[in-house]
Amino acid sequence: MTATTTLSAITLRNFVGGRFVEADRAFEKRSPVDGALVAMVAEADRNTVDSAMRSARTALEGPWGRTGAGERAALLRRIADRIDARFDDLLAAEVSDTGKPLHLARGLDIARAAANFRAFADMMASAGIDSYLTEMPDGRRALNYALRKPVGIVGVIVPWNLPLLLLTWKVAPALACGNAVVVKPSEETPSSATVLAEIMAEAGVPEGVFNLVHGFGPDSAGEFITTHPDLDGITFTGESSTGSTIMRAAAPYVRPVSFELGGKNAALVFDDVDIDRAVDGLTRSIFTNTGQVCLCTERVYIQRPIFDEVVARLVDSAEALRLGRPEDEATTTGPLISTAHRQKVLSYLELARDEGARVVTGGGIPDLGSDLSGGAWIEPTLWTGLAHNARVMREEVFGPVAGLIPFDTEEEAIGLANDTKYGLAASVWTNDLERGHRVAGSMRVGISWVNNWFMRDLRSPFGGAGLSGIGREGGMHSLAFYTEPTNVCVTLSDATPSDGRQA
Numbered sequence: 001m002t003a004t005t006t007l008s009a010i011t012l013r014n015f016v017g018g019r020f021v022e023a024d025r026a027f028e029k030r031s032p033v034d035g036a037l038v039a040m041v042a043e044a045d046r047n048t049v050d051s052a053m054r055s056a057r058t059a060l061e062g063p064w065g066r067t068g069a070g071e072r073a074a075l076l077r078r079i080a081d082r083i084d085a086r087f088d089d090l091l092a093a094e095v096s097d098t099g100k101p102l103h104l105a106r107g108l109d110i111a112r113a114a115a116n117f118r119a120f121a122d123m124m125a126s127a128g129i130d131s132y133l134t135e136m137p138d139g140r141r142a143l144n145y146a147l148r149k150p151v152g153i154v155g156v157i158v159p160w161n162l163p164l165l166l167l168t169w170k171v172a173p174a175l176a177c178g179n180a181v182v183v184k185p186s187e188e189t190p191s192s193a194t195v196l197a198e199i200m201a202e203a204g205v206p207e208g209v210f211n212l213v214h215g216f217g218p219d220s221a222g223e224f225i226t227t228h229p230d231l232d233g234i235t236f237t238g239e240s241s242t243g244s245t246i247m248r249a250a251a252p253y254v255r256p257v258s259f260e261l262g263g264k265n266a267a268l269v270f271d272d273v274d275i276d277r278a279v280d281g282l283t284r285s286i287f288t289n290t291g292q293v294c295l296c297t298e299r300v301y302i303q304r305p306i307f308d309e310v311v312a313r314l315v316d317s318a319e320a321l322r323l324g325r326p327e328d329e330a331t332t333t334g335p336l337i338s339t340a341h342r343q344k345v346l347s348y349l350e351l352a353r354d355e356g357a358r359v360v361t362g363g364g365i366p367d368l369g370s371d372l373s374g375g376a377w378i379e380p381t382l383w384t385g386l387a388h389n390a391r392v393m394r395e396e397v398f399g400p401v402a403g404l405i406p407f408d409t410e411e412e413a414i415g416l417a418n419d420t421k422y423g424l425a426a427s428v429w430t431n432d433l434e435r436g437h438r439v440a441g442s443m444r445v446g447i448s449w450v451n452n453w454f455m456r457d458l459r460s461p462f463g464g465a466g467l468s469g470i471g472r473e474g475g476m477h478s479l480a481f482y483t484e485p486t487n488v489c490v491t492l493s494d495a496t497p498s499d500g501r502q503a
C-alpha cells in the first residue's frame, strides 16, 4: 500500500464525533485479487485522532455515560439489525479489500459481525454482578457488591485477516459496557469498518461513542491512538511484535491491554482417528482464509502408522482447492492480503527448502492467467521431512502452509505441540474420547479443540498464552476487560459483643 497526497478521489473517510471528516493525506487500497485500485483512503493525522479522543470523552461525560445496561443492549440489537440490512454492502466491502471467497465472507465474517452484537446484548442484559454477604469474625455483617463501570475511551486496533469479525468482536462488548471507542482497522482493510461507521449512525449510536480513524501503525493513526494521553485502555489483535510495541506505548500510563496475537498452532492426529473426518478438519484448519486466521494449523503431528496415508490424503485435498475470483462460487481459496505479505510467506517457503523440507505440494506462485497476475496468489503448500526445531516449524508464517511430522507416542506428541513460545490454539483428532479430553486439556494454549476446529461459542474465553497474547475476551471475560469495577461495602449489622452491649 502506498501513501499519496492525491485527495480528489478519496472514497473512504474518517468518522469522528458522529460525522465523516476531511483529511489532508490519503493512501491507496489495492485489491489482492488483481492489484486494481479499491479505494483512496483518508489517513488520520494526529489532530484527527485528538479530535476523536475529545469526541469520545464528551460522549462519556454526556447522556451516553448515564445509559443503563438494558438501553445499551437494545442499541446493540439495533446495530445487529442494521448489519443484517446492510449485509450486501458489508459483504462487497470485505471481499473487495481481502479477495476472500464471497461464501466465506458471507458465512463467517459478516454473519459473525451481527452475532457479536446480539451475543453481547444478551450477555449485558442478563449479566449479574459480583456480590457477597460478608460475615466478620466479630459478628459484623455487610453486603459487598461490585458496580460495573466503563473503562472509558478504548482504543481498538485490528488486523486485516477477519476485519469486520474482529472489529465487532471488540466494539460490541466495549459499547455494551458503556465505553466510547476510537477504532483503527488495518490499512489493508478500511472498507467494511467505514460501512460499520455508517451503520452506527443509522442505528442511533450517539455522537462520539464510535470513532473510526484510518491509517498505518508507526508514526500514523495506530501510534497516535496508543500513545494518546487521554486513552483509557487498548484492545489489539495482530502480530506478537506489534503487541510488544503497543505494550511499551501503554506502559507510561499503566493502561489495561487485551492482546490476541500470533500462533504456531499444532494439530495432533492419532492413529485411532476417523481419517476422513480428520483430513476434512485439517484441510479447513490449514487453508481457511488462505491460512490467514490466527487459529490456523501450521504444525501437524501425525502418529506414525497413519502418517503416509494422512499426508497423501492432505496432498489430494490441497490440490483440490480452487483458487480464483471471490465471486465465483466454486472458489475455495483467495489470494493472500498483499504482495508484501506474499513476499514474507515465500521467504518462509525458501527457508523451509533451505532447512531440508520436502515440499509435497505447492511451494510457489500459481499461474492463474494474466487477469490475476497482479494479485497476491500463492499455492497451498505442505511439506514433510523437517525436524520439529526447524525455524519454519517455530515461527508464524500466516499463509496456507503446514509442516507434517510423524510421532510415536501420546506423550511425545504433547511435548512437541507444547514446545513453542506461542500458545493460541490446538486441535486433537482421535476417536478415543478419554484421550481427546486428556490431550486437549494438556495443551498449553487458550483454546483446544477435539475433532473440530474454529467452532466458536462467544460466551467462552478466547485468547492465548505466551507470545499469543494477554488476557481473554469472550463472555464474562469481555465484560471484565471493558469495565472497571467499584466495590461497595455496606454494613448490614454491627457486631454484638458477647455481654449483649452494642459495639
Ligand SMILES: NC(=O)C1=CN([C@@H]2O[C@H](COP(=O)(O)OP(=O)(O)OC[C@H]3O[C@@H](n4cnc5c(N)ncnc54)[C@H](O)[C@@H]3O)[C@@H](O)[C@H]2O)C=CC1
Pocket: 157, 158, 159, 160, 161, 184, 185, 186, 187, 215, 216, 217, 218, 221, 222, 223, 226, 237, 238, 239, 240, 242, 243, 245, 246, 260, 261, 262, 263, 293, 294, 341, 344, 396, 397, 398
Ligand atoms: N491475528 C494474527 O495473528 C495476525 C498476524 N499477522 C501477522 O503479522 C504480520 C504483519 O501484518 P500486519 O497487518 O502488519 O500486522 P500488525 O500486527 O502489524 O497490524 C495489525 C494492526 O496493528 C496496527 N499497527 C501496526 N503497528 C502498530 C503500532 N506500532 N502501533 C499501533 N498500531 C499498529 C496495524 O496498522 C493494524 O491495524 C503478517 O505478515 C502476519 O504474519 C497479521 C494479522 C493478524
Ligand SMILES: O=C(O)/C=C/C=C(\O)C(=O)O
Pocket: 161, 162, 166, 169, 237, 238, 260, 292, 293, 294, 295, 456, 462
Ligand atoms: O473467532 C474469533 O473471535 C476470532 C478468530 C480469529 C482471530 O482472532 C484472528 O485470526 O486473529
